[in-house]
Amino acid sequence: MGQKVSRTDFEWSYTEEPHASRRKIILQKYPEIKQLFGSDQNMKWKVTLLVVIQFLMLFVIRDLKWPYIxxxxxxxxxxxxxxxxxxIHELSHNLAFGHARPLANRILGFFANLPIGIPFSVxxxxxxxxxxxxxxxxxxxTDIPTYIEAKLFCTTLGKFFWVLLxxxxxxxxxxxTYPKDPTRLEIINIAIQLSFNALVVYFLGWKPLLYLLLGSLLAMGLHPVAGHFISEHYMFRKGYETYSYYGILNCVTFNVGYHNEHHDFPAVPGCNLPKVRQIAREYYDSLPHHDSWSQVLYDFIFDPDIGPYARIKRQNVELAKKNKSNAPPAPSKAD
Incomplete structure (x- = not known):
């Protein structure tokens, strides 16, 4: 399943990312969008419902055969x-309890993390x-693939395995690529998660824990809901680096498909992002968008023009400053 690869490097941009400037323009015309800033008051109940469903499933799973699991x-x-x-993505923006209560958002993140099985919320x-x-x-x-990924997984077969992995x-x-020292909250997140995993195994056995882990890993790979990983920033149209998706799967993904709207207004909770589009429709309807995350996965794998290289990339800001300071002075008119 080889193919001729049309890209051998990322698309380099020497302009700033587009969202800050568009945010400023939209707010000048529609200042009422600021009323949508804040938090989703129902987030804690939505998270609780999802976690409780998974907790109940653990008792169902322990007696099932592996194909059903x-x-x-x-x-x-x-x-x-x-x-x-x-x-957890919403909570990273403090959209459950607001910016005034960051610890409450982190604690809800610990709770939301439990069924996922892998500590990552902090x-x-x-x-x-x-x-x-x-x-x-x-x-x-770090959302951008490394050169090694892009080089090794640029054919049809390679992209298929890249999506799986x-x-x-x-x-x-x-x-x-960008290691950071773990924080105290990260260590707490890890301790809580590993303790929960151990309790599941102790009281219910390995099957329920593996059900949780399999679900997390499978739904991040070749799965319709995982299409958003690729749809959000891979360059399906030259020059456009962020894409929205307006399909039905937004109902189970906290409207993450409204991705241009989210990057323009990260202080707006997912429940209000459709309202942003409705208010400032002329700014979003003209942008290319996706209608199907499954189609996104298919196109990514089989279209030779799309792959891990199809990302807009910019020089690191610190490296750019260093290069600018080390550049030779421009010749004067006297020279």
Whole structure:
């Protein structure tokens, strides 16, 4: 399943990311959007419902045969766990309790993390906020594949396996390319999660824990809800680096598909992002968007023009400053 690869490097941009400037323009015309800033008052109840469903499933899973466990992990548990991952995404922006109560957001993140099985809620925050601030930065935006990934997985077969292995790349890429010392809250997150996992195994056995872990990993790979990983920033149209999706799966992903709207207004909770689009429709309807995350996965794998290289990239801000300071002075008119 080889193919001719049309890209051998990322798309380099020498302009700033587009969201800050568009935010300013939209707010000048529609200042009422500021009324949508704040928090989702129902977030804690949504998270609680999803976590309780998974807790109840643990008692169902322990008596099932493995084929049924795999099927339920992919079709049911994985969808719920992916929804919880995107709840954690909302919590990284303090959108459950607001910016005045950051610890409350982190604690709810610990709770949302439990069925996922892999401790990541605190670590995700410190990398994700830099993805917003430095979108496309070759060092600080760890959402961008490494050169090794792009080189090794650029054929049809390679992209198929890259999609399957997305959970691995998302977990290891920040540690390899932009390591940070763990914080106290991260250590607490790890301790809580490992204790929960141990309790599940002790009281219910290995099957329920593996159901949770399988669901998390399967739903981050070749799965319709995982299409948002690729749809959000891979360059399906030249020059456009962020794409929204307006399909039905937004109902189970906290409207993460409204991704241009989210990057323009990260202080707006997911429940209000459709209102942003409705108010400032002329700014969003003209942008290319996706209608199907499954189609996104298919196009990514089979279209030779799309792959890990299809990302807009920018020089690291610190490296750019260093290069500018080391540049020779411009010749004067007298010279």
């Amino acid at each position: 795999w099927l339920l992990a992919y079709c049911f548990g994985g969808v719920i766990n992916h929804a919880l991952m995107l709840a 670590a995700f925050k410190k990398y994700h906020l830099e993805h917003h601030r430095y979108q496309g930065d070759e060092v600080m935006d 997305q959970p691995l790349f998302y977990a290891l890429r920040p540690v390899v």
